[in-house]
Amino acid sequence: MTRRHVAVIGAGPAGLAAAEAALGAGARVTLIDSEEQPGGQYHRMLPEPYAATHPERLQHGWNAFDRRRRRVLAHPRCAWWPRTAVWALERPDPGTPGPPRVHLLRGPADGGGRSRHVLEPGALVLAVGAHDRVLPFPGWELPGVFTAGAAQALAKGERVVVGDRVVVAGTGPFLLPVAGSLLEAGSRVLEVLEANPAATVARGWLRRPWELPAQAAKLPELVEYAADLAGHRVPYRTGRTVIEARGADQVEEVVIARLRADWSVVPGSERTVPVDALCVTHGFSPRLELAVAAGCALRAVSSGEFVAVDRDQRTSCPGVYAAGEITGIAGAQAARAEGALAGWVAGGGDSRLPALLALRRSRDQGRAFARRLARAHPIGGQWPGWLRPRTVICRCEETDYDALRRAATGQAGADPRVIRLRTRAGLGPCQARVCGPTVAELTERLSGEAAGRQVQGLPAASPHRRPIAQPIRLGELAAPPERIPNSDTEEWS
Amino acid sequence: MSPRRVPAETDAVGRCERPLRITVDGETVEGVDGQSVAGVLLAAGRLAWRRGPSGAARGVFCGIGVCFDCLVTVNAERDVRACRRPARDGDAVTTQSRTAPGTLPR
Structure with missing residues (x-):
């Protein structure tokens, strides 16, 4: 029997639940995280050398997390790849079915001697989370x-x-x-x-x-x-x-x-x-660069853009699923439910299984809670009132508010690419991860034009477009990667 | 006061400390095994170690590898995120600057 190979990116609440469910559905799983240990931000673990005897004192829900973590990582069909950066997703050729290839670097963060690998999974679950806005x-x-x-x-x-x-x-x-x-x-x-x-x-x-x-x-x-x-x-x-x-x-x-x-x-x-x-x-900004690289459609809500998913966490991209904060900021409980659904279906499990009803309910309650939070804690429209001409907007390039204002109201117009090149906002080492949403919002307000409008001949500018998702050194790029082809021949659905 | 590590003897999580030493621009800094380079620097009382284009001081901002404010050189490898890199005993860390030559520090 051939088993579907599911790659899960991110080992936080959503990714860990996805891995567990995909294993339960009979799939092989490669669980990938950039950190040394699973848990993500919510269940961030103490370093192993600390040898903590009471880690549960720092965490809500530690015991359930600890049991799941052990179950998943020790599972014979699970390959656990910590310290692994996904630096690119490569879409299949047009007409070729299946999710994108996953380009990986394994080794210490930003180190030069990391090993390169390419996965060709049967299904891909994106559970990469969010960071503070x-x-x-x-x-x-x-x-x-x-x-x-x-x-x-x-x-x-x-x-x-x-x-x-x-x-x-x-x-x-x-x-x-x-x-x-x-x-x-x-x-x-x-x-x-x-x-x-x-x-x-x-x-x-x-x-x-x-x-x-x-x-x-x-x-x-x-x-x-x-x-x-x-x-x-x-x-x-x-x-x-x-x-x-x-x-x-x-x-x-x-x-x-x-x-x-x-x-x-x-x-x-x-x-x-x-x-x-x-x-x-x-609030939180979802980490959208991998979803955008895979070609997943996004949906815009009042609090920002998120990955669009169907009732089983499928994205618009065949074979690619999304779970957790990249589909909406709804907390760990909803992330676990989304992860379990995504993992089960990605792993080839039957999506008509009655037990999935409870998961979907839990997810939907989490999403309703997210809407409640967005209403209780919105960002007020007049926040730019506290900015001054010299206030830094882009931390990397130290672009200030005045430079952005001049560029956005100048004759060249408010095209995001023009603004970026004129002010360098968003072109520094963080690649607009921190200032992207802010620059887009301020540009729109200052120029009175919607940011991200289409320029003829070019795709719409997106602050999430980062073809190189994580830094890679030239030496690493030059080394031939180890290819890990998908051993399964099943149709992904 | 400045950033610091919770003392192991009073830490509720009950942990042990294996000391390690790194150098920062040649100066010895002590940390414990398991810490990130950023954690070692912070706990040693250093809040900033990089300079931006204007010469302004920078240190940790996001703490999870998103903002690239904490970049350092580790053992001759440039542009390593200090918050993401576990410190190893003997690491030689050098600070970095994006300041253009001739810029007056502000």
């Missing part, structure tokens, strides 16, 4: 200003705290666990600032309250974090945010101001607080 503000490029995710990854993953007098600011429920991680690790969290006013947050959370208990397995977790803040006497303030970070060579103080519902700054409400670190998040 951070809106620019004056001084956000100063050392000591971190994304909330960085602060959490360092505290949970390495037991390093970013500072001793810390302000956590932005919007969304993620502010709470980040503050919790900092407190647990011994930081002094001075305040937690939710930019949206209490009325917006309450309206979003309490809309159709009878649906909330079913959607929110997360609710007790959040209540616990809130109690933790209260126990440490950390104020949680709504309708306020950090509008500026100041310091000579690192952050020394932050300016906090009150915001209206549209995030316009209330004049005269500014106050200054001395800090040694600031952690910021304004």
Whole structure:
């Protein structure tokens, strides 16, 4: 019997569930992650050399995760490839069915001596997750200003705290666990600032309250974090945010101001607080470059673009499935359900199986919860009010707001490619991962034209188009790869 | 104060520390096995180690390999994300700069 080979990219909650389900459906699985250990951001594990005896003390749902991780990694049909970067997806020739080839580099991050491999899987599950979206503000490029995710990854993953007098600011429920991680690790969290006013947050959370208990397995977790803040006497303030970070060579103080519902700054409400670190998040950006490289259609919602999937997590690209935060920011529970569905169907399992109904229900509840969160924690339209002409927009190239404004309102027009070449915004080492959505939004506002419009003869400009998805060194590129062809001859569906 | 590692003896997760040493621009910096290069630098009290085009100081921002702000040279290999690279005993780390020659540091 030939078995379908499923490649799963990303070993967070979605990817691990996908691997487990694909194995359950009888497939062979290659589980790929850039990190040393599975878990993703949500279940970020301590390094093995730490030999922690109580890792469960840092994590919600550790035991279930730990059991699944062991089951999957020890499975005879599972190949676990940690420290592996997917640097390109190569679409099959037109007319040839099947998912793209997966080009990999195995070895220490950004190292020159990594080995090259090419997988030709029968099905591909993308479960690559998301990263913090951070809106620019004056001084956000100063050392000591971190994304909330960085602060959490360092505290949970390495037991390093970013500072001793810390302000956590932005919007969304993620502010709470980040503050919790900092407190647990011994930081002094001075305040937690939710930019949206209490009325917006309450309206979003309490809309159709009878649906909330079913959607929110997360609710007790959040209540616990809130109690933790209260126990440490950390104020949680709504309708306020950090509008500026100041310091000579690192952050020394932050300016906090009150915001209206549209995030316009209330004049005269500014106050200054001395800090040694600031952690910021304004939601999450899905990592779309691999989905775009595979040719998957995206769908646009108010909070951004995500990979479009059908009821079984199929993307528009044959043989390619998507699960977790790249299909919508809905949390770990929904990610697990999506992963299990995607893995099962990708692995050749019967999509009419009655047990899938419960998974789909769990996924749909997670998505409803995501919509609730988006309503409770939107980004207010007037946030650019806190920008100044010299505020850095693109961190890599240090393109400032004034340069972007001049380019967007100039005679050459607001074509994203022209803006990019004139200002260099988005052309630095991060390849617009950080500033892409912001530059697109600001360009559109400044020029009054929709960004991303079609230029004759060229595909629509997308901030997610990165043919080289991860850096590869020339020496590595020159070395012949090891090809791992798909041994199965089954039709993928 | 600056970033630091939770002391192992009071850490609720009950862990052990195997010390390691790396050099940063020739200077010895101590860390523990399992840390990333960025983690070692932060816990040693260094918040910034790279300079942007204007000469402005940079360190860790995203912490998960997205922003490329923390790039360093490790054992003569340029452009390594310090937050993604596990530190190995004896690693020689050199700091990098994107500052154009002749730019006045700001």
